[in-house]
Amino acid sequence: MRPTLAVNAIFFANGIGWASWASRLPAITEKLSLGEGALGLSLLGATAGLFVASAVTTVLVLRFGSRSVTLLAGVAMCAVLPVIGLAPAPVVFAAALIAYGMSNGAFDLASNAQGVIVERAAGRSLMSGFHAFFSAGAITGAASAALISAAQVPVETHLPIVGGILAVVVVAAR
DSSP, rough: OOHHHHHHHHHHHHHHHHHHHHHHHHHHHHHHHHOOOHHHHHHHHHEEEEEEEEHHHHHHHHHOOHHHHHHHHHHHHHHHHHHHHOSSSSHHHHHHHHHHHHHHHHHHHHHHHHHHHHHHHHHHHHHHHHHHHHHHHHHHHHHHHHHHTTTTTHHHHHHHHHHHHHHHHHHTTT
């Protein structure tokens, strides 16, 4: 896969992943009987995970390279997506969001670093295009989640399938 296409695919997958679980929050909230406070605290976990990842990812990218960290963090993010949908209890959901925030934060930071490398090699500006692919992925993820929800596909089925498909994309883009 060409480097620009690979980074576009990574950004697109990231957008789909994020929008897929976020779009299913009503179903998850109902399934787990989460009140507004519990939901808010759980979502705080995703942000906390992103914060932790930002502190660690730079060190990992410098030591192992952005390509390797993008691959590992992307696969980790894909592995956590099913847990968000399958969480049997609020504490598991909150822990899954912390893990998602960490893996997604590392995936995002490392893929941006990889994007810079590809952009420099191309000798032209590409970063705005990469971010456009993230947005396109988010739109695709939200739209498909709406259709899947309308078809009454359970979140326990939806998010594992998305995680599996995105894992294939991430590995193919390596």
